[in-house]
Amino acid sequence: MTYGTKLRERIAGPGTTPLIGVYDMYSASIAAQHYDGMFVSGFGFAASYYGLPDIGFIAWPDMMAFVQRLRGAFPRHHLLVDIDDGYVDPEVACHVVEGLERIGASGVILEDQKRPRRCGHADGKQVLPLHEYLAKLEMVLATRGDLVVVARTDATDEKDILHRAEALAATDTDVVLVDGVRSVEWIRRIRAVVGDKPLLFNQIAGGKSPRLSLSELSDLGVDVAIYSTPCLFAAHEAMHAALAELKRTDGRLPTPDTTNGVGVATATRLLEGNIAHRRPAVEITAHRQETGDAQEVQKNQEAEKTEKAVTASL
Numbered sequence: 001m002t003y004g005t006k007l008r009e010r011i012a013g014p015g016t017t018p019l020i021g022v023y024d025m026y027s028a029s030i031a032a033q034h035y036d037g038m039f040v041s042g043f044g045f046a047a048s049y050y051g052l053p054d055i056g057f058i059a060w061p062d063m064m065a066f067v068q069r070l071r072g073a074f075p076r077h078h079l080l081v082d083i084d085d086g087y088v089d090p091e092v093a094c095h096v097v098e099g100l101e102r103i104g105a106s107g108v109i110l111e112d113q114k115r116p117r118r119c120g121h122a123d124g125k126q127v128l129p130l131h132e133y134l135a136k137l138e139m140v141l142a143t144r145g146d147l148v149v150v151a152r153t154d155a156t157d158e159k160d161i162l163h164r165a166e167a168l169a170a171t172d173t174d175v176v177l178v179d180g181v182r183s184v185e186w187i188r189r190i191r192a193v194v195g196d197k198p199l200l201f202n203q204i205a206g207g208k209s210p211r212l213s214l215s216e217l218s219d220l221g222v223d224v225a226i227y228s229t230p231c232l233f234a235a236h237e238a239m240h241a242a243l244a245e246l247k248r249t250d251g252r253l254p255t256p257d258t259t260n261g262v263g264v265a266t267a268t269r270l271l272e273g274n275i276a277h278r279r280p281a282v283e284i285t286a287h288r289q290e291t292g293d294a295q296e297v298q299k300n301q302e303a304e305k306t307e308k309a310v311t312a313s314l
Helices: 003-012 025-031 042-050 060-073 090-103 130-143 158-169 184-194 214-219 230-248 264-272 282-313
Strands: 017-022 037-040 078-082 107-111 148-153 175-178 199-203 224-227
Touching: 003 078, 003 148, 017 025, 017 042, 017 078, 017 230, 025 060, 025 230, 025 264, 037 060, 042 060, 042 230, 060 078, 060 090, 090 107, 090 130, 107 130, 130 148, 130 158, 148 158, 158 175, 158 184, 175 184, 184 199
Parallel strands: 017 037, 017 224, 037 078, 078 107, 107 148, 148 175, 175 199, 199 224
Antiparallel strands: none
């Protein structure tokens, strides 16, 4: 079973599927202990890899390399990847989607913003003309094999929000996301226009959307919830607190908490779990087998076409 199919089946199951935003391999290592799905957040990656805000600085080869490392370390987890606007050009978007599927991503989110782009919960967002975005989306859908594709709109005009959500739901996209939804009532309105199409909700601390539990989201008909920044913001707060305390104590490290604290041994044990020979190999082997089977089918089809062509020429 492909990674796309696994995520698609998870989304189709009962309740709201949570995907936790990760920004580097260490945060992913911790998130993997608590949840079976990760969201490769553009906000978090821009912050951690570049030290820059989420306004379009990410280069697609960097994101693809990060996802490849994630898949290598976490062969059993769902990986939904934020590819922003597909890095502007539709051809680039298709190239990235094909590459991400090949290295084991479960799905991607493609937004309808135009440059300069912004975080979905920031002010000043601009969107492409709908027909232009739909053309890009259709190219991506035609390129993907079994990858889950989330179509995202960043529209802010109330009429346009509903119009675009309905238009996205009418495509072959797997899931619809309206980012920056401001109220429960608006979740209900969007749910109504997308029909049976799965709906995704983005929760980010300090963002424009209400804070809702998974049970509340499930009652509203939301199928997927991405949590973009809990790891990033928790690390931010923890580092500030630790360094303020270090300064207060004139550089003396705190007494180690041997029960709940984190030291060399705890961190090493966490990271040792990512070493290849210590991970379960069943899922990796199955994925390789599927890839090999698909390649074999393609070779057979090509051989059959060649044979027919030779026969016809005789």
